[in-house]
Amino acid sequence: MTATQYEKTAAYSRFPRSSAYDLDWMMDQAMGPNPLWLVEFLSEALQLESGMRVLDLGCGRAATSIFLAKEFGVEVWAADLWIDAESNAERIQQAGLSDRIHPVHAEAHSLPFEEEFFDAVVSIDAYHYFATSETYIGYLAKFVKRGGSIGFVVPGLVNEFEDDPPEHLRPFWYWDFWTFHSPQWWRRHLERSGKVDVETADMLPDGWRYWLEWNRLYAELKHAPDEEGRMLEIDAGRNLGFTRCVAKRVESAEQERWLTFSPG
Template sequence: MTGRLSRDLDLKPGMRVLDLGSGMGATSVFLAREFGVRVTAADLWVSPDTAADVFASAGVADRIHAIKAEAHALPFARESFDVIVSIDAFEYFGTADSYLPYLVRFLKPGGQLGIATPAMTREVREMGAIPEHIKACVGWEAIAWHTAEWWRFQWDITELVTVTSARVQRDGWRDWLLWARAGREHRPGDADGIGEVLTMLEADRGEYLTFALVTARKR
């Protein structure tokens, strides 16, 4: 997913990148290795010590700094970053009207923002209800799974950024299914509810579920 998103971004060695909602750090490692950028990996649920161990074993500890941070109270100076990326995390904190205006203050002028986030092919508001197989798995949380066009409008209308790309990931549903199947193999016991996610994806067959890849540049 990060690989596909990075095609829509202009990443150069030495750039300062914030990986927001970095989790176990796979995106941070990929960006540091592939593009030679310097990454701040910020996450709420995964401890910075755990993430730092991942970065050390991946041999990129010198290029990635892990911190604990809540997405609405980020501990950075204005214009700290060339790029902010967020993979499979923006849906938890980034859908409020006020969030993009808050976040862009941390980007330098001309800086880039890129997200990959679970998406639907149609807005829940337009359908009038969350499809049953999705509601059975995630309940109301699916109202945050907006279409790529929703994100384009939501960001463009602020006039704080210019959206450079807003698309759904090709085969997004299939990739999500493969990821969930791999997760079940590696985490027996279904601690993370992977079984329910698999049931949802198998019922969906790509009708509604995919990922949105959205990038923008600060004006």
């Protein structure tokens, strides 16, 4: 894969901000489909302004944190469970952003922050790992200022399956793919808590093509097998893609739809 070949891909023109980043660098940081493409897509629906405090939850190797700080001038807390804060600190330092990105080792259910500390929470290819329980949004929303945003992009489904996945997907189906959900599913999941209003719940148009494009680039450059790519190719966007959601924390406790238990 040469730079010229990469410049001819559909993703290259679809994600102009990401295209300014080195392909090898993106591949070395990514832990799944290119996180810069996905966070660029998220940023099209979630307003980010210079100086905002942003939690990048499940940031992995912090590529998205670096992107957000560079592109939007926000201050980022880069929180992750599997990747230690020290190695992220090195990457952040190499990017010259140690003053604006704070790496944190954290578990999503036990966040070491003050309530209402953040203007926004973003999460790329991670939210589905820890946030499918009904109670999670109520926990997370507390860390965001009232009126602040929570936005994520995750692998998702065009529509929920009534039963098993369609025949053509079954040979590829890992048990934890059951965390993949449709925009409608996520909208209801978040909104019925009464803690947030969902502004956007949709899919990246042609998301499966970009996902496949990334897998092919990765397989070629890293000489890696690509079973997932075969699954995407066979499915051809009938079911799989990327779900995006952006929700706003309800402005006041009085405007929340349901009761909140407070002990004592």
